Amino acid sequence: xxxxxxxxxxxxxxxxxxxxxxxxxxxxxxxxxxxxxxxxxxxxxxxxxxxxxxxxxxxxxxxxxxxxxxxxxxxxxxxxxxxxxxxxxxxxxxxxxxxxxxxxxxxxxxxxxxxxxxxxxxxxxxxxxxxxxxxxxxxxxxxxxxxxxx
Amino acid sequence: xxxxxxxxxxxxxxxxxxxxxxxxxxxxxxxxxxxxxxxxxxxxxxxxxxxxxxxxxxxxxxxxxxxxxxxxxxxxxxxxxxxxxxxxxxxxxxxxxxxxxxxxxxxxxxxxxxxxxxxxxxxxxxxxxxxxxxxxxxxxxxxxxxxxxxxxxxxxxxxxxxxxxxxxxxxxxxxxxxxxxxxxxxxxxxxxxxxxxxxxxxxxxxxxxxxxxxxxxxxxxxxxxxxxxxxxxxxxxxxxxxxxxxxxxxxxxxxxxxxxxxxxxxxxxxxxxxxxxxxxxxxxxxxxxxxxxxxxxxxxxxxxxxxxxxxxxxxxxxxxxxxxxxxxxxxxxxxxxxxxxxxxxxxxxxxxxxxxxxxxxxxxxxxxxxxxxxxxxxxxxxxxxxxxxxxxxxxxxxxxx
Numbered sequence: 001x002x003x004x005x006x007x008x009x010x011x012x013x014x015x016x017x018x019x020x021x022x023x024x025x026x027x028x029x030x031x032x033x034x035x036x037x038x039x040x041x042x043x044x045x046x047x048x049x050x051x052x053x054x055x056x057x058x059x060x061x062x063x064x065x066x067x068x069x070x071x072x073x074x075x076x077x078x079x080x081x082x083x084x085x086x087x088x089x090x091x092x093x094x095x096x097x098x099x100x101x102x103x104x105x106x107x108x109x110x111x112x113x114x115x116x117x118x119x120x121x122x123x124x125x126x127x128x129x130x131x132x133x134x135x136x137x138x139x140x141x142x143x144x145x146x147x148x149x150x
Numbered sequence: 151x152x153x154x155x156x157x158x159x160x161x162x163x164x165x166x167x168x169x170x171x172x173x174x175x176x177x178x179x180x181x182x183x184x185x186x187x188x189x190x191x192x193x194x195x196x197x198x199x200x201x202x203x204x205x206x207x208x209x210x211x212x213x214x215x216x217x218x219x220x221x222x223x224x225x226x227x228x229x230x231x232x233x234x235x236x237x238x239x240x241x242x243x244x245x246x247x248x249x250x251x252x253x254x255x256x257x258x259x260x261x262x263x264x265x266x267x268x269x270x271x272x273x274x275x276x277x278x279x280x281x282x283x284x285x286x287x288x289x290x291x292x293x294x295x296x297x298x299x300x301x302x303x304x305x306x307x308x309x310x311x312x313x314x315x316x317x318x319x320x321x322x323x324x325x326x327x328x329x330x331x332x333x334x335x336x337x338x339x340x341x342x343x344x345x346x347x348x349x350x351x352x353x354x355x356x357x358x359x360x361x362x363x364x365x366x367x368x369x370x371x372x373x374x375x376x377x378x379x380x381x382x383x384x385x386x387x388x389x390x391x392x393x394x395x396x397x398x399x400x401x402x403x404x405x406x407x408x409x410x411x412x413x414x415x416x417x418x419x420x421x422x423x424x425x426x427x428x429x430x431x432x433x434x435x436x437x438x439x440x441x442x443x444x445x446x447x448x449x450x451x452x453x454x455x456x457x458x459x460x461x462x463x464x465x466x467x468x469x470x471x472x473x474x475x476x477x478x479x480x481x482x483x484x485x486x487x488x489x490x491x492x493x494x495x496x497x498x499x500x501x502x503x504x505x506x507x508x509x510x511x512x513x514x515x516x517x518x519x520x521x522x523x524x525x526x527x528x529x530x531x532x533x534x535x536x537x538x539x540x541x542x543x544x545x546x547x548x549x550x551x
Contacts, residue, residue, distance in 0.1 A: 025271065025482045051397040053518075054485075056511035058500055067498065069485065073397070073413050080485075100400030103521045111234075126227035126550060134235050135509075141232075141239050 003028050003077045011047035015039040026067075029080045037083050041068065041097045044079060048072045052098035057108045059137045063087065064112050068094070068101075085114060087136075093119035111135040192220055197535070199228045206546030208520075210539070214532055222527035222535070224520050229550035237510040242268050242342050242477045245510070250336040252495075252512060253548040256295040258287045259490030260512070260548070261340035266421055267486035267499040268342035271479045279467035280344030281422040286460035287330065287339065288422075288488070289453040290357075293364070294323040295491035296450050299543040303443065304375050306540040307384055312374045319367055322360050329353055342477055344470030354461045361458045365451065372447050382440070389439040389526055389538030396437060399522035402515050403493025404445045405542055409437030415489035426463075427456050439541035446543065478505045492516050492545055514548035 005021045008028050012019045016039050020031040032040045041052070049070035058065045068081040085091060091114045094101045106125040109116045113133030116122040124131075132139045192215050199207040207228035213221040233248045240248070242264075249260030262284055269276060301316030324334045329350055331339040339346050375381050391401065396409040406413060414431045416424040432448030434441025479501040487496035493515025500509040519542045527535055 025484050027485065051400055053400050053402065053494065054496060054498070054511075054513045056498055056513075058509040058511075069498075073411055076418060098400070099398045099525075100518060100521070102399075103517050107517075121223070124227075126230040128227070134232055139235075141235060 003075075003079055007077075008044075008079050012040055012043050015043040027078055027080055029082055031082045034083050034085050034089070037066075037068070037081065038092060038094055038097060040081050041070070041094050044070050044081070045097060048075055049077070049079060050074070052094075052100040053078075055101050055104040055108060057112045057114075057135070059112060059135060060084075061137055064089070064114065066091075066108070070098070088113055088115065090115045090117045092117050093122075095119060195532070199225075206544075208539070208544070208546050208549075210527075210535070212527070212532065212535060217531050217533070219527050219530050219532060219535060222524050224524055226520065226546065226549050229546050231551065233551040234510055234512055237507055237512075239506060241505050242479070242507070243475065245507070246338045246340060247336065249512070250338060251547060252514065252551055253295075253490060253492060253516075253545045254335060255298050255545060255547075256291050256491040257335060257337050258284075258291040258340060259488050259495050261337065262288060262422070263486055263488045263490075263495045263497045264499075264510075265340045265342045266488065267484050267497040268477065268479060270484045270486055271482055271499060271501055272342065272477065274343050274471055274473060276344055276422070276471055277468040278423070279348075279465045280469050280471070282460055282464055283345050283349060283469060284340060284422045285424060285427065286357075286457060286464070287327070287337075287345075289456045289460070290323055290327060292453045292491050293450050293457075294320050294327070296446050296453075296543075297323075299446060299491075299540075300371060300375070300450075303537075303540045303543075304381075306536045307381060309375070312371065315367070315371060315374070319364065319371075326353065326357055326360060329356065341470065341473070343473035344468070346470070348469040349464070354464070357457065357461050361454055361461070364454050368447070368450055368454070376443065376447065384534075384537060385438075385443060385541070386440040387436075387438050388530060388534045389442075389541055391437045391522055391526055391542075393437065395522065395525065399525065400518040401493070401522055402518065403489065403491075404442055404449060405493060405515075405519050405522075407431065408434035408441035408445045410435050415487055415494055419487070421486070421488060423460075427459055429456050439538055442541045442543075476505050478503065487513065490515065492543055492548070493519070495548070512548070512551055514545075514551060516542075516544040516546070516549045519544050520549055 005023050005028050008030050009021045016032050016036045022029055049072045051071050053071050054069040056067055063084045063086055065084050071078045093105055093116055110124045111133055112135050192213050195212045197212055198209040209225040211223045212219055237245045237248055245264055246261040249264050250257035252260045297316040297320040301313035304312040328334045331337040393409045393411055396406045410433055412433055429452045432445045434445050481501055481503040483500040485498045487494045496513030498511035499507055502508040
């Protein structure tokens with residue numbers, strides 16, 4: 001059973017009153033300011049969303065939008081928390097709330113060019129030092145380099 | 151590094167040394183005095199990325215105190231091909247080839263996850279027959295994948311026979327999959343709207359030969375490993391990922407169900423024709439390596455049961471909906487997930503209205519299992535490490551993407 005927007009609004013009412021909750025094609029999405037993400041995740045965890053099952057980021061062209069997906073197995077429910085962060089911004093790790101973010105945060109940070117704060121192991125996960133944040137829209141898949149013979 | 155001798159193994163690459171969740175960086179910890187006042191120190195073992203027991207190109211850095219693992223860190227990325235980035239530059243029908251190369255032992259599931267996401271966003275109605283064909287192939291592929299796990303799990307313990315028998319049965323499955331899709335592993339068969347081609351004539355009989363014999367073969371497989379006292383001694387009680395830990399690390403699939411959590415995407419959020427299938431979801435209790443073994447063996451039996459239902463009840467009709475070759479999806483985003491061989495494979499698809507995804511995120515269940523291993527391995531003997539890794543059935547192709 002999927003939660004209604006009102007259920008999520010109630011869960012977030014105490015800790016994150018500014019959350020904008022809506023039912024979308026994705027599901028029930030709570031949009032919160034970057035500084036309130038941990039509060040929102042804690043509130044949802046307290047409401048029974050016992051597991052975080054995914055985290056990813058999207059370069060919107062102006063900033064990075066992060067999407068956290070949490071699930072309650074007891075209620076068969078899922079919800080999404082979205083926030084935005086500036087390019088090269090600092091992302092406070094949520095690993096103490098949901099240890100499941102440990103590797104997804106590393107991946108998201110390196111592929112979208114963010115800095116991780118208070119993460120126990122903020123190293124790159126998939127690429128080596130010096131590789132550009134590949135999932136930024138400004139990073140091209142193909143580059144042309146003319147080969148000249150002398 | 152405080153002591154240059156520690157750099158002999160290249161551990162300088164680790165910066166401050168190994169660490170795992172919940173603890174500060176460990177570094178190389180010295181044990182000042184041992185028996186008879188001898189000074190001793192921990193050792194970091196670099197296991198992989200080229201190692202027969204890491205199931206792909208996984209590099210595990212393991213800090214040991216004698217035979218006991220103190221800390222473990224997974225180093226991945228050796229197979230990173232930028233699948234998510236490449237998908238942003240391909241039309242929807244051409245992304246399946248990328249998905250095949252994620253979890254390359256179980257490609258149908260990745261293809262299906264992508265197709266489901268595109269269909270949900272595009273509100274595409276998939277013909278009933280196409281849904282049944284997808285379920286048929288997903289379960290054939292599940293058994294083929296689990297047989298690779300079963301064979302290599304025994305190899306990790308030093309057994310060889312079970313691997314050969316597993317490959318014999320997998321070969322029969324790959325022949326069937328090849329007859330249907332034209333490919334043995336990189337199928338590129340599932341497309342938004344259905345599947346690329348109808349089932350070939352005579353395939354039902356070929357599949358029936360397999361299903362009629364496989365249950366008995368599975369009994370033999372189970373007797374070979376599960377009935378072996380040495381295997382019991384090696385596997386029972388190690389690598390415990392209990393319910394609490396499984397939920398904390400975001401585990402899904404057999405690794406989650408081994409801890410007793412009754413969640414299977416096929417049943418909780420039925421997709422394609424799974425709502426019409428009669429099957430059970432095997433569960434474990436303690437979440438140790440033995441439970442994970444039993445759950446996967448049970449899943450093969452259930453998959454064979456579903457395959458039988460598919461060939462008995464395959465409906466008539468089209469194998470695909472009428473979908474434009476250049477599919478344009480409306481602006482928006484969806485999340486679709488399937489129960490793959492390794493857990494919940496998910497696709498978060500963001501469209502800007504164009505003919506390629508604006509963003510496609512690929513949730514790899516192995517990534518979540520891998521991060522749990524960093525927490526689980528400490529406290530075990532070094533000989534148990536390969537067994538525990540093997541029991542989680544991780545796939546580095548999807549971890550690295």
